[in-house]
Amino acid sequence: MNIHDVIALLMAVPLWAVVIWRASTLLKTPGQRALWACFVFLAVAATLRLSSIETWVIDATGVDEVVSVSKHIAVILGGLLMLRWVDSSAPDAEPTPMWRRLAHDRPRNIVAVVGVVGAIATAPLASPAIIEDGTHRVFLEAQYGHLGGTISLAPYIVISGISMVMSGYLSTLAARRYGKRLLKVCMGIFTVGCWSGAIYFGFVGAYLLYGLTGADAPMSLGLVQVVGNLTQLVCIVGLAVGSSVKGFDAVMNLKRYRRWLIEIRPLWSNLVSVMAPDAIEDVLNNSAASLAHDRRNIRRLYERLDERIIAITDAALGVAPWIASDLPARALTAAKAEGLAGDDAQAAAEALCLYVARRGRADFTEPAEHPSDSPPLTLHDDTEICAPWLAKVSQYYKALQSDPGEHPLKRNLDSPLEPA
Numbered sequence: 001m002n003i004h005d006v007i008a009l010l011m012a013v014p015l016w017a018v019v020i021w022r023a024s025t026l027l028k029t030p031g032q033r034a035l036w037a038c039f040v041f042l043a044v045a046a047t048l049r050l051s052s053i054e055t056w057v058i059d060a061t062g063v064d065e066v067v068s069v070s071k072h073i074a075v076i077l078g079g080l081l082m083l084r085w086v087d088s089s090a091p092d093a094e095p096t097p098m099w100r101r102l103a104h105d106r107p108r109n110i111v112a113v114v115g116v117v118g119a120i121a122t123a124p125l126a127s128p129a130i131i132e133d134g135t136h137r138v139f140l141e142a143q144y145g146h147l148g149g150t151i152s153l154a155p156y157i158v159i160s161g162i163s164m165v166m167s168g169y170l171s172t173l174a175a176r177r178y179g180k181r182l183l184k185v186c187m188g189i190f191t192v193g194c195w196s197g198a199i200y201f202g203f204v205g206a207y208l209l210y211g212l213t214g215a216d217a218p219m220s221l222g223l224v225q226v227v228g229n230l231t232q233l234v235c236i237v238g239l240a241v242g243s244s245v246k247g248f249d250a251v252m253n254l255k256r257y258r259r260w261l262i263e264i265r266p267l268w269s270n271l272v273s274v275m276a277p278d279a280i281e282d283v284l285n286n287s288a289a290s291l292a293h294d295r296r297n298i299r300r301l302y303e304r305l306d307e308r309i310i311a312i313t314d315a316a317l318g319v320a321p322w323i324a325s326d327l328p329a330r331a332l333t334a335a336k337a338e339g340l341a342g343d344d345a346q347a348a349a350e351a352l353c354l355y356v357a358r359r360g361r362a363d364f365t366e367p368a369e370h371p372s373d374s375p376p377l378t379l380h381d382d383t384e385i386c387a388p389w390l391a392k393v394s395q396y397y398k399a400l401q402s403d404p405g406e407h408p409l410k411r412n413l414d415s416p417l418e419p420a
Contacts, residue, residue: 002051002136004049004132004136005049005050005051005052005136007049007229007233008046008047008049010233011046011049011236012043012046012047014236014237014240015039015042015046015236015240016047017240018039018043018240018243018244019039019040019043022035022036023036029088030084030088031084031085031088032085034081034082034084034085034088035082035243037077037078038077038078038079038081038082038084038085039078039239039240039243040078041074041075041077041081042074042075042078042239044070044074045070045071045074045075045078048070048071051136054067057070064128064129065123065124065126067137068123068126068129069119069120069123072119072153072155073115073119075160076112076115076116076119076155076156076159076160076163077112077115077116079160079163079164079167079197080108080111080112080115080163082163082167082194082239083108083163083166083167084103084108085243086103086166086170086171086174086190086194087100087104087170089170089174090171090173090174091173091174091177099166100166100170102166103166103170111159115156115159118154118155119155122148122151122152122154122155124152125148125149125151125152126139126142126143126146126148126152127142127143127146127149128142129142130142138221138225140153140204140224140228141221143208143211144207144208144211144217145211145212145214146211147212149208150211150212153208157201157204157205158205160197160201161198161201161205164194164195164198164201164235165198167194168194168195168198171187171190171191171194171242172191174187175187175188175190175191182249182252186241186242186243186244189238189241189242190239190241190242190243191238192238192242193234193235193236193238193239193240193241193242194235194238194239196231196232196234196235196238197231197232197235197239199231200228200232200235203227203228203231204228207224253302254298256384257301257305257387258294258301259391260387260388260390260391261294261301261304261305261308262291262294263391263394264305264309264312264390264394265291265308265394266394266397266398266401267312267351267354267390267393267394267398268308268312268315270358270397270401271311271315271316271318271319271354271358272311272312272315273362274315274319274358274361274362302383305387306383309383309387312390313377316354316376318361319354319360319361319376320357320371320372320375320376321357321367321368321371322357322358322361322365322367322368322371323353323354323357323368323371323372323376324369324370324371324372325368325370325371325372325373327353327356327368327372328350328353328372328374331349331350331352331353331356331409332345332346332349334348334409335348335349335409338408338409343389343392347389347395348396350376350377350378350393351393351394351395351396351397351400351409352396352400353372354376354377354393354397355397355400355401377393
């Protein structure tokens, strides 16, 4: 395997990985189907760069130009399909500019037909590829200073280059549209890939046009290949990574769910331990009891987090009768006396109330004569809002558990109430 095959693999492997990963989303929206087909065409074009594949196809068809024409057609179609996806992701403009109407289905399909027919019709005009190392075919550089070869590459360069420029501009608009930082970053990476592709086609076009002047090549064949391969690699990596927004979002969600599951564990395990025996057994049967399991297992993270929040809510309601009517206010005063404010003070107060109530129930003391009417926890229907709040409460609850007698919150609990 030579260096050219290594570079081809560096392009083909990430593209096929994206194709396989995106196959599960194939039927969801037209935009996703267009993006998947785009990566299929780009992956095919990158695979055809491999010397063994290239030689096999030529031997099987008996046509020397079949590989270069197939690669160019695949890139043309891939670029137009990518433009379809980016256009659907970018914000609509009123009125729609004339140039953007070219990205719509009908004009794009016409351009695709013209490009494919043009690439096939002009293929015989090209100069034969240069053979390097006995197997590697260098097609682009063989067309330097050759009018017919430059014409044969015109559909590939012009259509693909314009597709990249339009996609780069539209993806820039899409990046500004999104509010989430992750989405902005991913679309920004995608934009870098598009503009890198545009640079590649601009470089190739300028290189071939300069050759028509009859002047010697301004750079060596090796340098041309280095520049071309580098810009293509940046383009492919940018497109593959930047378009994987949902994949990154899913990974970040898993990371957050796992963190919250571990962070609310002290509150969950301590409160659940004073529930009725059948309820404890049910909770433990439906939730992994070990911390190591929480750290290692990422299956059903969202469902397990939701189950744990429900268990905490039920347990909090179970100890609520031991929260006296004045305890929430005293607990809030104790938290503020410790320098806490806002959400931190409220979370610490809730943790202190639950700790006192749980101790009361565990010690079999009588419930409060006048229990508090306030809910023991600030909860929300949305798990992603509820979980970080319970994680904050659990942080203070764990601190109370570790040092109940000397913890400042416990010492401050009997502080005078704040004036009304």
